[in-house]
Amino acid sequence: MKKTIFMLLALLTIGLMQVHAQQQVLPPLVNVNGIGEVRVQPDQVILSMGVEVREKTLDQARKQVDAKAATIIAYLKKQGVSEKDIQTSYMSVYPIYNSGEYGRTTPDFYTAQKTMTVLVRKLNKFDDLMSGLYSAGVNRVEGVQFKVADIEKYRVEARKKAVNDAKQKATALTTELGAKVGRVYSINESTNGGRPIPMYAEAAMMKTMDSAGADGPSIAGGEVVVTSTVSVSFIIEN
Numbered sequence: 001m002k003k004t005i006f007m008l009l010a011l012l013t014i015g016l017m018q019v020h021a022q023q024q025v026l027p028p029l030v031n032v033n034g035i036g037e038v039r040v041q042p043d044q045v046i047l048s049m050g051v052e053v054r055e056k057t058l059d060q061a062r063k064q065v066d067a068k069a070a071t072i073i074a075y076l077k078k079q080g081v082s083e084k085d086i087q088t089s090y091m092s093v094y095p096i097y098n099s100g101e102y103g104r105t106t107p108d109f110y111t112a113q114k115t116m117t118v119l120v121r122k123l124n125k126f127d128d129l130m131s132g133l134y135s136a137g138v139n140r141v142e143g144v145q146f147k148v149a150d151i152e153k154y155r156v157e158a159r160k161k162a163v164n165d166a167k168q169k170a171t172a173l174t175t176e177l178g179a180k181v182g183r184v185y186s187i188n189e190s191t192n193g194g195r196p197i198p199m200y201a202e203a204a205m206m207k208t209m210d211s212a213g214a215d216g217p218s219i220a221g222g223e224v225v226v227t228s229t230v231s232v233s234f235i236i237e238n
Contacts, residue, residue, distance in 0.1 A: 034166025042146035050115035
């Protein structure tokens with residue numbers, strides 16, 4: 001009996017809460033979207049590069065690629081690149097069969113690859129660093145990406161611009177109607193951008209290899225665009 005009474009009271013409470021929620025009336029609101037954008041020049045490069053070798057045996061291929069990778073890492077450290085900015089991102093060793101002979105189990109040779117991702121913190125050192133990397137054994141460039149070191153600072157700046165934009169829009173709308181903007185009722189925000197800008201690997205390699213006979217840098221970082229969007233509801237005051 002007590003259990004039945006408790007369940008009835010619980011259902012009654014839930015019902016009253018639902019009725020109360022339905023009776024709630026929203027205040028007069030003005031809903032606006034604000035956009036803020038910041039453009040900044042990148043100051044760092046993420047370089048993905050590596051080495052590929054072909055040898056008659058698996059063991060020879062593995063040893064050759066390991067030796068060349070070690071030489072590349074040693075060169076990077078000698079140039080002042082921190083160990084934490086160097087990461088092996090991919091490695092493989094696989095057989096190659098050029099002959100069409102059916103059922104052949106012995107490969108013609110083995111291909112071994114190692115790819116490393118390097119964060120270059122000084123753009124003005126990129127060309128010299130790349131030239132040295134080719135000499136150290138790099139024969140593959142997978143990609144080049146630009147980034148901004150202190151990106152969060154620009155995200156904050158973009159967010160402030162978006163909020164100011166929203167407030168200006170709300171003020172303009174309410175003023176035209178003889179009202180004024182009150183306190184904020186709700187706000188939602190989304191910030192994106194600031195991701196590295198990719199550069200095609202082939203273009204990066206060709207530009208760097210040709211830079212020896214050209215004046216000026218071989219790469220152009222362009223701009224990183226950081227965008228923030230806010231949706232704000234302001235209470236309208238008469």
